[in-house]
Amino acid sequence: MFNGSLYIHVYLVKPGFSPDPNAGNKYSLRYTVYKSKMLTRYKRRRLSRTTNLITGHTDSHPDLTANSSTPSGVQYLPPVTHWHPNLTINLVDDQSPWVKGSVPMPLDQFIEFYSPTNEYYPVVYLNDYWNLNEDYKPVNETTPVLPIRITFSPLSLFKWQLYAAQTAKKTWFNQMIVTSVLQPENENDEEQDAIKKALIETNPWLLVITVVVSIVHSVFELLAFKNDIQFWKTRESLEGLSVRSVFFNVFQSFIVVLYVLDNDTNFVIKLSVVLGLLIEVWKIKKVLSIKVSYDSLIFNAFPRIHVEYQSSYVESDTKKYDQMAFRYLSWMLFPLLTAYCGYSLIYEEHRGWYSWILSVSYGFLLTFGFIMMTPQLFINYKMKSVAHLPWRMLTYKALNTFIDDLFAFVIRMPTLYRLGCLRDDVIFFIYLYQRWIYPMDPNRVNEFGVSKEMLDAQTKKKLEKVDANGELPSDDAATHTSKSLSTLSNGDDNHQEENTPSVRKRQSGFIKK
Structure with missing residues (x-):
């Protein structure tokens, strides 16, 4: 025919x-x-452009493979x-x-x-x-x-x-x-196939649960973003936090965005990873002190920009532990990266050198990237504290990871993205173990160097003074006191720290005042 x-x-x-x-x-x-x-x-039919970058051979059918005479903009055959x-x-x-x-x-x-x-x-x-x-x-x-x-x-x-x-x-x-301009018909057919496969191959009860859970996943994703922003927005001290992990997260998020955009992926995932990248970039200004100086111009035209770590990070032991953790990790990461690059170059096919670099970077980050999440675990271990962590954000992200484990195989997404879910599960369980073995100190101070006992004494003196002058009703004062105390006693660890040396230093300064 x-x-x-x-x-x-x-x-x-x-x-x-x-x-x-x-x-x-x-x-x-x-x-x-x-x-x-x-x-x-x-x-x-989609035109294949992947080849082995060393040998130049491909396993695709010759009729579906692009050659040197095929225009670069052609993605489909007639x-x-x-x-x-x-x-x-x-x-x-x-x-x-x-x-x-x-x-x-x-x-x-x-x-x-x-x-x-x-x-x-x-x-x-x-x-x-x-x-x-x-x-x-x-x-x-x-x-x-x-x-x-x-x-x-x-x-x-x-x-x-x-x-x-x-x-x-x-x-x-x-x-x-x-549709005809922005989304080819083949891509629309693939989206329809994904839905039909889910309806055919998935148990009806599991499918209903997946739909409900996917909605909850979106809610948790927004809550995680919201609490992450709130934590870093109000954070005054970087003690106990791995600043180098912030920069690595920016690099990792950028690679994830490029990889997801380069592959056929669900739109919700694309939106999520782009939003995550923007948040990670925004964190940079919280961990660095950026000053613009017009006193000494570059080429007498451009102001000089001074970039340095925040003093709360430099003055504490966190920087030392952070450097130690990344130094130990480099001994393991570089050999693994070299081996992974060689394997991908020899046995896998790619569209070009850019695609190879992107694929290797993304695959390595998801396969061994959990190692780069361990500096924070190392800092927690050395400081014997987890009070400085954004636990609300971590909890929402962990719940999302468990949800991903449920329906990652229902929604079409890259296989390596699915492997990243298991990595996050392991790391969060380690965080939970550290939270269990490092109990919270009820008298610890927050990131401003103020403890609950200090705030109680200060509030008591203020109430005695107000009652003597008759300037503030006692009910309002009591309300003000309860709101102030709730900041330290409501169980939100986003604003609390252990009694570390640098915190005691700030605490002594507060008492002198």
């Missing part, structure tokens, strides 16, 4: 009648239902006829009193009326909804015979309405200008 179109014609008649108009009295237009449908589809062997003929079980001219969309395109009596014909629906696009096979001169399997079954009115709505949605969507 050559590149062409193949249709199926379906006739349903009452017993004793014939669909042939030349059959004389056995033919009746009133008792004849006719439907037709094109079985073949014109589909474009459309060819594709065939799927399955078709279901559904007879809709419908007793609705439809009236001509009042049938709602999109059902009106399937219901036909017999003009002399205004009765409508039985609805015959040629159903190929569950035919996955990846199962369509190209047709050429090497396929002289095409198999076909036809299934005849009844269909309820409710299910038919769902199928009709999906058919109309696809038709309208493909006719939109945005």
Whole structure:
């Protein structure tokens, strides 16, 4: 069979009648239902541009591989006829009193009326909804015979309405200008296949749970972003926090964004990783002291910019522990990175050197990136404290990771992205273990060098002075006191620290005042 179109014609008649108009009295237009449908589809096949960068060979079919004469902007081959062997003929079980001219969309395109009596014909629906696009096979001169399997079954009115709505949605969507310009039809087909696979292969109860949990996942993602921003916005001291991890997180988030944009990934994931990158970049100004000096200009034109760590980080032992942790990690990371780059270059195919660098960076970060999350664990171990960590943000992210473990294999995403979920699980369990072995000190001071006992004494003196002068009612004072104390006693560890040497130094300064 050559590149062409193949249709199926379906006739349903009452017993004793014939669909042939030349059959004389056995033919009746009133008792004849006719439907037709094109079985073949014109589909474009994606052009492969991946090769082994060393040998130049590829495992892809030669007809689907780009060569030196192929323009760089071409992503798909010209459309060819594709065939799927399955078709279901559904007879809709419908007793609705439809009236001509009042049938709602999109059902009106399937219901036909017999003009002399205004009765409508039985609805015959040629159903190929569950035919996955990846199962369509190209047709050429090497396929002289095409198999076909036809299934005849009844269909309820409710299910038919769902199928009709999906058919109309696809038709309208493909006719939109945005679809033809910004999103090729093949990408839309792949998105539809992902949904159909989830409906076919996933247990219904698990699917319902996945839908509910995915909504919760989005809520937790927003809460994690919100609490992360709130923690760093109000943070005055960097003691106990790994500043180098902040810079590494910026680099890692940037690589993740590039990799996700370079692959076919769910839009929600793209939005999430981009937002995460923006937050990580925003943290830089919280860990660095950036000053612009106009006293000494560069080339007598540009101001000189001075960048240094915050004093709370330099003056504490955190910087020393941070340097130690990254020095130990470098002994392990560099050999692993070299081995991973060599393996990817020898055994894997890539579109080019940029794609190889991006793939290696992303794969290495997700495979061994959990090692770069351990400096904070090392700092916690040396300081015997976890009070300086943003526990609310960590909790929300951990819950999201557990949710990812549930439905990461339902939503289409890169395999390496799924491996990152397991990495985050392990790290969070270690954080929980450290929180358990390093109990909280109820008399510890917060990042401002103020403890609960100091605030109680200060508030008591203020109340005695106010009561003596009669300037503030006691109820308002009590309310003010409870709000102040709740900051230290509400269990929010985002604003609390252990009694470390640098904190005691700030505490002594506060007492002298």
